[in-house]
Amino acid sequence: MGDKKLTVRAVERALxxxxxxxxxxxxxxxxxxxxxxxxxxTVHRLLASLEGKGFLRRDPLSDRYRLGLSLWELSSNLVHEDDPAQLFYPDMRKLRDALGETISLYVRDERERIRIQAIESNHPIRRVARIGIRLPLSVGASGKALVAFSDLETQNYILRDPGWPELVDLNRYRQQLERISRDGYATSLEERESGTSAVAAPIFDRHRQLLGVLSVSGPVSRLTEEKMREIAPIVMDAAMRMGRMTLIRQ
Structure with a gap:
């Protein structure tokens, strides 16, 4: 048992x-x-094992580590037609072309959100969206939309987090959730990043379960409050079409 525990712990540390x-x-x-x-x-031993299996590679000049080819080989088998990041990509691109701003797709993971797909604006000044980044649910249009359109049990799980940020007033946040649920979309204006605003709408699967949220983000100079209200129906319509795509394929 002792050896098994040590092995599991080593795997956890490597991950x-x-x-x-x-x-x-x-x-x-x-x-x-x-x-x-x-x-x-300890880290050096684990790095040597990961490097040996091709999950990491070390630059001999800088002595710094980067992801290796083994991860790319694994990821090639991850992509399939039911993967939302790939399934929704064409429609996300059309939305980017129509609105001119950065389009992102977020999903919830426990008490965080992850951007799993993004298509950046073609404008010289644009919202840079890195795929794979984890962000809080407490701020931002996408975070609030993921909470607002979740079931009550999930909402309670998130809102009762003992690590809830002190700077985010919970009562005011609950009021925002009510308004978002009523309106069908969420907005944010310089909540997480200075100079950036966003509007987000939910994507539901065929069982009316929340799949993720579709977000449009950009600089506040272009994506003003008035502009966000104007494009909100377009974003909601795109999110609804994406949800219908899961009906066709399942």
Whole structure:
């Protein structure tokens, strides 16, 4: 039993190391050790194993690590027609072309949201959307939409989080959820990032379960409150069409 526990723990630590690269493209041994809260000798052994299997590669000049080809080989089998990130991509591109702003697709993972697909605006000044990034549910149009259109049990799970940010007033947030549920979409104006605004609408599957949210974001100079109200019906209509696509394919 002891050996099995050690093996499982080593696997967990190796996965923690890989997850460090969700926000950084390259890291040093010291930076990784700090992120996973392990001593450098332990991290060095795990890095050697991951490098040996091709999950990481080390630049001999800078002595920094990057993701390896094995992850790309695995990801090639992840993409299929039922994957929302691929299924909705053509419609997201059409929406980007129609509105001119950055389009993102978010899903909820526990008490966070993850951007699983994005198509950036063609404008020189645009909202840069990195795929795979994890963001809070407490701020931003997409986060609020994911909570507002979830079932009551899920909402309670999220809102009773002991780690809820102190700067986000929970009562005011609940009021926002009620309005979002009534309107059918959510907006945000410089909530998470200065100079950025967004409007988001829910995507439901054939069982009326929340699949994710479709978001349009851009600089506040173009995506004003008035503009967001104007394009909200377009975003909701696009999200509804995407939901119908799951009906066709299931």
């Amino acid at each position: 923690d190391i890989l997850l460090c690269f969700t926000e950084e493209s390259e890291l040093s041994l010291t930076e990784i050790a700090v992120k996973v809260s392990l001593n450098k000798s």
